[in-house]
Amino acid sequence: MSLEIIIGLPHLNEGPILTRACALQQTALISANALSHWSSRRGWREWAGWRLGQLSNARGLAGLCLDSAGFVAASRYGGFPWTIPDYVALAAAYPFRWWASADYCVEPEIARDREEVVDRLSRxxxxxxxxxxLAEDFGIADTMMPVIQGRRPDDYERCVDALxxxxxxxxxxxxGSMCRRDVHGPEGLIAVIxxxxxxxxxxxxLHAFGVKGAALxxxxxxxxxxxxxxxxxxxxxxxxxxxRRGISKTDTLVADHMENWVSVQRTRLAARPLQLPQCQTQPPDRGPCDPWEAAIAQARAEIRELIEAGELDHDELIAPWIEQWAADIYRDGFAA
Structure with missing residues (x-):
């Protein structure tokens, strides 16, 4: 079984990039964000649906996959500007080879501390x-690809267990959360895989999102x-x-780089595997000793369980509740 290289496309507009991708006969990946329509009709820019007409341009590709754009949504918009039903409707609008579940990435610029990382795992x-x-309702459950997230290797295992x-x-x-990850180290690409x-x-x-060719x-x-x-x-x-050349970044220039990139990756796939260093492991988390900090930790865990169970929305703002929730826990048990 060989590892497949999938080309991420910036758009599905007719032109040099799409024409070259079709000629290369490589499976392609498009982001939901690239298919988004935006409107300023009400005086500000807001998401206004999908550009479904773009999908007809993809018929010449060897195959097309769909990504939920989790990192772009978090970094550019502060969250998904579309709903989960909106996204699954997009997935049902074209015979994608696979479409990725919506997910909440945990790169350091998005999840800035350990608590936020774990919150985003539950989401x-x-x-x-x-x-x-929803995929079962649309009849596309067979093409849905679950997506797991994590900062540390055992984070991904938590998602696997739940799903x-x-x-x-x-x-x-x-x-997910692979494209900005170092190759080595206890939280590196090799350690996770x-x-x-x-x-x-x-x-x-596995499909590893956004892995750079040098890691192949x-x-x-x-x-x-x-x-x-x-x-x-x-x-x-x-x-x-x-x-560097002082020229415009035209689609023709991008298409040339895309073709060269595919050629380089094919060469890398034909090379001998590198000798891997022994993977380092992370020590297990130790719970807080202070009773109040322990109550905070338990409150967070209980709220996350409600999110995972569907009792709270996965986009629910939970920060204002944590201290009051913890106070009830502390009063009922930790202070005894």
């Missing part, structure tokens, strides 16, 4: 379950585990080239 679990339920019932033999499992390789049954294969040689030892990666890194290279 990811709930979003996966909501996508699955175990939705993992299907032979179907890919998306691994190695941990998942050890805990998952052999029939579950380190992933080759996991060729039976990793089904695919995607990247749009060629666009960054095209921007640098345009800046």
């Amino acid at each position: 990811t679990i709930r979003a996966n379950r909501d996508c699955r339920r 175990w019932a939705s993992l299907r033999p032979g179907s890919p499992l998306g691994v 190695d941990h998942l390789d050890r805990i998952l049954p052999s029939c579950v294969r 040689p380190f992933l080759l030892p996991y060729g039976r585990r990793i089904a695919s990666i995607d990247s749009q890194a060629y666009g960054i290279d095209a921007r640098r080239t345009a800046f």
Whole structure:
């Protein structure tokens, strides 16, 4: 089983990029954000639906996949500007090879501390379950790819445990928050993939979102585990080239970089796997000793359980509740 390179496309407009992607006959990935329509009719910019007409341009591609744009939504808009039903309706509008569940990324610029990371894991679990339920209504559950999130390797395991019932033999499992991750270290790319390789049954294969091509040689030892990666890194290279040469970053220039990028990745896939260092492991978390801090931790855990169970919305603002929730816990038990 070979690892597949999926080309991330910036848009589906007719032109040099799409024409070259069709000629390369590589599966492509489009972001929900790239298919968004925005309106300023009411005096401010707001999301106004999907540009579904764009999807007809994709018929010449070898295959098309859909990403929920979790990082872009968090970094640019502070959250998804569309609802989960909106997103699943988009997934149902085209025969995507697979479409990724909505998820809540945990890169350091998005989740700035450990508590926020764990909060976003619960939101990811709930979003996966909501996508699955709606996918069954639309009849597209077979093409939905669950997505797991994490900062540390055991974070991903928590998502796997919660979503175990939705993992299907032979179907890919998306691994998020990978594109800005170092290759090595206890929270590095290798550590995450190695941990998942050890805990998952052999029939579950992974799609690693946004993995840079330079990391490919380190992933080759996991060729039976990793089904695919995607990247749009060629666009960054095209921007640098345009800046260095003092020229415009045209779609033709981007298409040239895309074709060269695909060629380089194919060469990397044919190379010998690199010798991997022994993966470092993170020590387990120790709960707080202070009774009030322990009450805060328990309050957070209980609220997360409600989010995962669907008792609270996955976008619910929970910060104002935590201290009052913890006060009840402290009064009922910790102060005794």
